[in-house]
Amino acid sequence: MSLSLRNAGWRVGGKPIVHGATLAFEPGQVTAIVGPNGAGKSTLLRLASGLLPATSGAVWLGNAPLTSFSPAQLAACRAMLTQDCALRARFTLRELVAMGGQVSAPFMGHSARWALAGLLLERVGLAAFAERDVMDLSGGERQRAHLARVLMQLEAPVHGTDQPPGFLLLDEPISAQDLSRQHLVLDLARAHARCGGGVGMVMHDLNWAAACADHIVVVHEGGIDAQGPPEQVLTSALVSRVFGVEEGRVHMHGGTGKPYVLPHDMICQ
Template sequence: MKLSLRNAGWRVRGKDIVHGASLDFAPGQLTAIIGPNGAGKSTLLRLVSGLLPATSGDVQLDDVPITTFSSARLAASRAMLMQDFPLRAQFTLRELVAMGGQISAPFMSAPVRFELAGKLLERVGLAAFAERDVMDLSGGERQRVHLARVLMQLEAAVHGTDCPPGFLLLDEPISAQDLSRQHLVLNLARAHATSGGGVVLVIHDLNWAAACADRIVVMHEGSIYAQGAPEQVLTNALASHVFGLEEGRVRMHVGSGKPYVLPHDMIYQ
């Protein structure tokens, strides 16, 4: 399965928010999208998902325009965790996660769906709260239960088969998490890629992006500025031009060979 952008863009009120984007996303790969605020990262991810219709170019799934697929096929092929997830209805965590499989796997019985939902809650560290009302959770806990829901959407679709899961699209999935749970969430993303699925995540933290991604895509002023392996992309020159950092702020980690930035270097000069 391949997910692609072909010269895709989105224009609103006469302004190009994203323009000329051409990318291929492959199973087994974790791609991190980085860039300054307002660069078009979340818009790019929404284009990839098909939730936002391209106003130019094309978005394709296996070389076929994504607009031609049914909602059930799309739900089985990709799932997106958004930055904001307004929710006012009262559901238990198990009920909410189980809903993730209703469109992508209508064939799955309710007992099996609820059993899988319980396993996914355990993976995101919320099994003890399975019967609690979602509205009683903290922001970070709610973010993780929605991660379990989108994982449910993909895993239910291939439950009991040898088919790999589809694409997991994550918009700032660690924004409300403490350090240990940031590690947990990104490990779950990596596990999804290792299992044969594809992962595309928008992330502001350059260090986590460099540490966890196979490929980094840099957005700048609505277009793709650079892409490649972290050590090739996250250079001092790029950090200076795109993020406004002073030269010399990007260093290479001795153990991993991956780039990193120390905030201390930006404060104590």
């Protein structure tokens, strides 16, 4: 079952923010959405999640439009980590994470939900802070706490079964992380895909995107400029045209065959 946008778009006051977007997030696959600032990447992901209603085209989950699912059904099939996870009440980390399964898995007992919350906090490297107030954390720690919460939303409904989890949609999930935590978060995304879930991530770092994604979607001026495997999509010509970087700055890694960009090449001498 794929999560697909079919010629989808979103307008504000008659102005198209995203237009003609056709792509599919597939189970077992990590898709990275890249592009310049203001290109429409986050809007595209919010359309895929159903948080924004398509003003043209449609979004489908499997063989049915996203709009045909109830909130509880949708919560069990897809979860989104937004950039602005603001809290207006104070919770411990364990309480925050446990709440992720309340709508998607209302049948799950308190003790089972509590235990799974602890396991997910361990995965994101925050087990030692389980009883700490979320607002006492650093920005990067809070971002990972919310990642554990959205993982809870997808894993609670299938906990203890061999059913694959749903679609994990992440908007800039490594923006507040140091290098080792960036690696941790992206490893978690890859692990979700290995378990049969689908992953869609908005990313600014082309090197991390190329290294971890199976599929790259390049958004430019509200439309999809290119998509496919990283080694086919992230060429010097595309990076020059879309990002305004001088051609010849994309290299191919000898070990992985994946493209990468060296910032040293762009520093003025």
